[in-house]
Amino acid sequence: MPNYNTKLKKRSLTKIAINKFLKQLSTPQTNAIVIDAETFLSSSALVSGGVDPRNIVVINNNDSIIKNAHKKGHTKSIVGISTTVFMEFLPTSPLYDIIYLDFCGIPDTRGDGWCPQYDILWCATFLKKGGTMVVTFSKRISNCAEKIEKMIPYHLLTEVKHRDYCETSPMIFYILTNDDDTNHVNHLRHKFNHIYTTYTEELKAATTLSLLNKKITSDKNNSNSNSSISLKRSFTSTIKNKLNKFEKIKNILEKKNGAVPLSDIYKETDISKASVRQVLQKYSHNSKYYGTKYPNIFTNISKGYWQLTSQVKSRKPIYTVIV
Numbered sequence: 001m002p003n004y005n006t007k008l009k010k011r012s013l014t015k016i017a018i019n020k021f022l023k024q025l026s027t028p029q030t031n032a033i034v035i036d037a038e039t040f041l042s043s044s045a046l047v048s049g050g051v052d053p054r055n056i057v058v059i060n061n062n063d064s065i066i067k068n069a070h071k072k073g074h075t076k077s078i079v080g081i082s083t084t085v086f087m088e089f090l091p092t093s094p095l096y097d098i099i100y101l102d103f104c105g106i107p108d109t110r111g112d113g114w115c116p117q118y119d120i121l122w123c124a125t126f127l128k129k130g131g132t133m134v135v136t137f138s139k140r141i142s143n144c145a146e147k148i149e150k151m152i153p154y155h156l157l158t159e160v161k162h163r164d165y166c167e168t169s170p171m172i173f174y175i176l177t178n179d180d181d182t183n184h185v186n187h188l189r190h191k192f193n194h195i196y197t198t199y200t201e202e203l204k205a206a207t208t209l210s211l212l213n214k215k216i217t218s219d220k221n222n223s224n225s226n227s228s229i230s231l232k233r234s235f236t237s238t239i240k241n242k243l244n245k246f247e248k249i250k251n252i253l254e255k256k257n258g259a260v261p262l263s264d265i266y267k268e269t270d271i272s273k274a275s276v277r278q279v280l281q282k283y284s285h286n287s288k289y290y291g292t293k294y295p296n297i298f299t300n301i302s303k304g305y306w307q308l309t310s311q312v313k314s315r316k317p318i319y320t321v322i323v
C-alpha cells in the first residue's frame, strides 16, 4: 500500500520529487553539494540513497544549520552565502556528481554577495561528467526564465527539464547535466517524470481516502455509513492494484533474468492479460502507442517475449536468449 502520510501533503510536492530523484541518482561513491535547510531533507535523501555523509557538502548562510550538518557527519559543510563559499572555500577535487542549488531568491545579484550566475558557472565547471545539477529560483519577477536562461552556460550544460511550480510561492526549477548524449538526457527526464507522476497519484489517492474517511465518520452519526465504507474498500483495492501492477511485472522479469513469454507473466500474476500488456507497453520505448513518454523499463524482444531493458543492454545478443 502507498504511504498515505497526510503530513506529506502539506509539503511541496516538487521539492519532495526532486529529493527523491536525487536519492535515486545516489551511489556510495557520490560526491555532492546541496543548499539545505534545517530539516536536512536533501542531504538525508542522499544519505538514504547510499551516499557517505562525509561526501555531502551542505551550504547554508545560517551558522546553527551548518553546525548541525557537521553533527550529522557532513563535515565538509560550510556556512556562508553560496557565492563566497564557492569562491573561497570549496575544494574543486574530486569533482561533484550531484549539485542541488535550492535557492529561494530571484535570479539577480544581491547586495549580500550572492551572484547566482557565478554559482551556476562554478558548479558547471566542477560537475563530474554525466553529473546532475538542479537549480531553483523564486519567480517573483516576470522575466525570470529569460534571466535564468541567460545565466546557464549551455556550452557546458544541457537542460533536462525545467518547470514552473507554485506550491508555497511561485518558483521555477531546472534540471541540468553536462553529458549531452540524448539517451542520458532522456533517461534523466524519464526518471524525474516517473517519480513526479507516481508521487502525485499517491497524493491524490491519499486526499480521496481522507475525504472518504471524513464522510464515513459523518455518516456514522446518521447511522448511514455502509455505502461509504464499501466505496472506500473498493477504491483502496483498485488503487493498491493499480500502483502495484508495474512492480509485480517488473519483479517477475527481474526474477526470470531473461526474455520471458507473455504466457508466463499471465500465469504468475493476478493482473488481467490486457493490463499486463498495457503496463509493458507503457514503459517500453518500442511501443507505438506510448512512444518515449514513460521510462524505458521493458523491451519487447520478439513477438510475445519481454525482458527488462537494463538486462537487455548487459546481455549477449537477444536472439541467443530466445532460441
Ligand SMILES: C[S@@+](CC[C@H](N)C(=O)[O-])C[C@H]1O[C@@H](n2cnc3c(N)ncnc32)[C@H](O)[C@@H]1O
Binding pocket: 015, 019, 035, 036, 037, 038, 039, 040, 041, 042, 059, 060, 061, 062, 080, 081, 082, 083, 102, 103, 104, 105, 114
Ligand atoms: C529552499 S531551502 C532548502 C530546502 C531543501 N533543499 C529541501 O529540499 O528541503 C534553502 C535554505 O538555504 C538558505 N539559502 C538560500 N539561498 C542561499 C544561498 N545562496 N547561500 C546560502 N544559503 C542559502 C536559505 O536560507 C534556506 O535555509
